[in-house]
Amino acid sequence: MPNFVKKRDIYILIVIFAIAGIFMLFNSFSKEGITGAEVYLKGEKIMTITEEGTYSVYDENGVYHLKVVFMNGTVKVVDTDEKNPLKIVEHMGPTNKSNQQLIAMPNSIVVKPIGGKESEVDVIVQ
Structure with missing residues (x-):
């Protein structure tokens, strides 16, 4: 790995993408077909x-x-x-x-x- 990228930075990116994925998953379960x-x-x-x-x-x-x-x-x-x-x-x-x-x-x-x-x-x- 290059010197400007630390292991901690990689972990932070993984956490950010995981949180974004969870929000996208929750949005896909929205209620449709309103009355x-x-x-x-x-x-x-x-x-x-x-x-x-x-x-x-x-x-x-x-x-x-x-x-x-x-x-x-x-x-x-x-x-x-x-x-x-x-x-x-x-x-x-x-x-x-x-x-x-x-x-x-x-x-x-x-x-x-x-x-x-x-x-x-x-x-x-x-």
């Missing part, structure tokens, strides 16, 4: 979607924020207001995994898919 979605505004649940269709999300003052589409076991955000200029949540596309939330940061809105097949692995990272 609906919950919409949260500033941490409060304001809507539960269980029927297929297009839903507009308004706050308590009647101000429009975004439009959510639940169709064929997937949920996506198709339109947002001017508070969300980059429209990143729209570009995320549809999801059918219950552990993949759609988040509109400037509006403080979270669209959380619900339901799905139960997984053998359950992981919570904080």
Whole structure:
């Protein structure tokens, strides 16, 4: 081995790759085939979607924020207001995994898919 590579460096790389592999394995066990979605505004649940269709999300003052589409076991955000200029949540596309939330940061809105097949692995990272 060259002088600039130590045995300890090799062990650290092995540990890093092992941890990355474990996270990839846990992500592959995610729940798919959602049955609906919950919409949260500033941490409060304001809507539960269980029927297929297009839903507009308004706050308590009647101000429009975004439009959510639940169709064929997937949920996506198709339109947002001017508070969300980059429209990143729209570009995320549809999801059918219950552990993949759609988040509109400037509006403080979270669209959380619900339901799905139960997984053998359950992981919570904080």
